[in-house]
Amino acid sequence: MSGSSSASLDWTESVDWSTMVDWSTMVDWSTMVDWIDVRKDPWAGVNVDLNALHAIVCEFFRLSAAQCGPAVTLSEQPKSYARVYSFQLPTQSVVARLVAPVKPLFKTESEVAAMDYLRCHTGLPVPIVYVYCSQSSNPVGAEWLLMEHMPGVELGEVWDQFNYPQKQTLARNLVNFYDELFRLKADGCGGLYHSPNSVDDFDLSRTPRWLGAPLSAESLRLLRSLCGHSISSGHRLGPIHDLSLINFHLVMPTSSQTRPVFSTDEYVKLISNNGNPPTRNDWDLMVREKCLVLIQSIQKLYRHSPFFGSSAASDFRFSHGDLHDGNVLVDPQSGAITGIIDWDTAAFRPSWATVAGFGWFQEDAERFIIGTNSPNNFENDVQPEDPKLRAFFHTELYRTNPDLFSCFLGGVEFRAILAVAADDPLPASKSDIFFIKYHELGYWQESRRGEFPWDMYAWRLMLLNCHQLTAIFQERNRDKVAASNRLVSLGHETSSAELAMVHTGDPKDSVIFDIKDSEVPSYPPLTPPCVLVMVAQFKDAPKAKIDVPNTIGSVPAMDFTLQPEFY
Incomplete structure (x- = not known):
């Protein structure tokens, strides 16, 4: 149902939402297929050989083992996407970035291509990659890159010590960073890769792959298959790595x-679905589909905008993808940016998605609801120079690139919705709460x-029913085992036990669901009154029905009787 006419709301406006039971808290979301293991470490089972890495450094730079210092840990945080080490050589220090087996081959290939591309097309301080290996089947035991050691310290370590002139310098550099990336355009949205047909040659401008572990025939086939545009x-x-x-x-x-997509709608749908075909469960898909509905509705309001309207559907700009205080290196004396690192999520994306700011300069959370958090309204700007610095940053953005300024300020609503699309699945997800707050606070x-764009009241009732039914189904799913055991004790050998929801009205409205142990059913929205019945399939007899005496709104203890009637 679309729209929100008064006639369509008569049956819901009388609902007192504050008295509603939060059925989502009664659902056992651990049975959802989306979550693998919140404790999972991507490095589990990976045995890294730092001695082999040391030997490769010596080999590549043509040094003896005595001329190359041992591996010094720069970053080895558990459950991280990379482990970073440095090696001191006679004339320089080099960085070795070991890559966890997350999106093998493609993430490393894309990161290297992005840095090569930026060094050719911009003046940004991006590390030189000397050599890399995107095959984990090498002596080190993981994919790796050898890179230039960039000067400076992480911005997060010194921001609080910066004075106003130093922050001004940083602001100018940040504007230049965004401007140079914004000028890189593509007609599609995706990660950046070297042409799979290019040859590894030390005379090429591209970074060479390590000759000790060349691409396998299968890896080359995959790159050619998925990186063709x-x-x-x-x-x-090629494949994008948001x-x-x-x-x-x-x-x-x-x-x-x-794979790459070629419209803003396709990009939002890709993020909402967590892939194409989707990998999300039916409940999350039901909520996330509203992200695309809302963005399409907003686009119609900007019919003539080159960045927010439908005409911008195929306008994509380059972006880092994970810019934060930890991967921006600065000079602690001047405040100037000396290096931008960690380009493994870099890609071409919709223009409004590329310039959100970061750290103190990230203003989306100040001006809009992000997730379930209301706007901060710049309440943390407590230093006397804070308003002055924000005005300076805005002025520099507009003076340097008015289009960039428009995307920074005007894209906040789009980025907030995209964050909802990218949110974790239930139970961590609060996507539905975002839409409710967005509606109630009058952002539309x-x-x-x-x-x-849709009847919010009816939608909220539908979500309530879905959570409620899911909780009931999961309880009945546990009872399924007891029912099956009971039937076996009565002399029947069961091959399956199913749950069914039967509408108490027209029998044609009845729906049967096969509930597997790790799944939650997908069903069309039904309204009360309904009852649940349990259906057992016998190997030695037709289906028999087991009545479960409960209605929606109550979940009593299991009490069933076997009825020898055909179903």
Whole structure:
């Protein structure tokens, strides 16, 4: 149902939502297929040989073992996507980045291609990659990159010590960073890759692969299959690696499920579904589909905008994908940016998604609801120079690139919705709460924008029913085992036991669901009154029905009797 006319709301406006039971808290979301293991470590089972890595460094730079210092740990956090070490050579220090087996082959290939591309097309301080290996079957035991050791310290370590002139310098550098990336365009949305047909040669501008573990025939076939869209003579679009698409705690979409897309709608749908085909459960899909509905509705309000309207559907700009205080290196004396690292999530994305700011300069949470959090309204700007610095940053953005400024300020609503699309699945997800707050707080101003894109009251009731029915089904699923055991004790050998929901009205409305141990059923929305029955399939007889005396709204203890009637 779309729209929100008064006639359509008569049956729901009288609902007192504050008295509603939060059925979502009664659902055992651990049975959802989305979550693999929140304690999962992507490095489990990976045996890294740092001596082999040391030997490769010596081999590549043509040094003796005595001329190359031992591996010094720079970052070895548990459950991280990379482990980082440095090696001191006679004239320089080099960094070795070991890559966890998350999106094998593709994530490393994309990260290297992104850094090569940026060094050729921008003046940004991006590390030189000397050599890399995207095959884990090498002496080190993991994929790896050898890179230039960038000067500076992490911004997060020194921001609080910076004075106003130092912060001004950083702001100018940040504007330049966004401007240079924003000028890189593509006609598709995806990760960046070297052409699979290019040859590894030390004379090429691209970074060479390590000769000790060349690409396998299967790896080359995959790259050619999934990285076929050309954007320049030496670069292709391929699988994208947004953070939500490489969450190793979840069922991750394969690289073939994250191929390049060629419209904003397709990108939002890809993130909402966590891949194509989707990897999300039916409940989350039911909520996430509203992300695309809302974005499409907002686009209609910007018909003539080159960045927010439908005409911007195929306008994609390059972005880092995971910019934060830990991967921006700065000079602690001047405040200047000296290095930008960790490009493994870099890609071409919709223009409004590429410029959100980071750290103190990230203003989305100040001006809009993000997740379930209300806007901060800049309440943390307590230093006297904070308003002045924000005005300076905005002025520099507009002076340097007015289009960039428009995407920074005007894209906040789009980015908030995209964050909902990328949210974790239940029970961590609060996507439905975002939409409820978005509606209740009046972000969709009906006096200016017209009717809300869907009937929010009916939608909330539908979600309530879904959570309620899920809780009931899960309890009955546990009872299924008891029922099966009871039937066996009566002399029947069961092959399966199913749950069925039967509408008490027209029998044609009856629906039967096969409930497996780790699944939650998908069903069309039904309204009370309903009852649940349990159906057992016998090997030695037709189906027999077991009545479960409960109605929606109550979940009594299991009490069933076997009825020898056909179902």
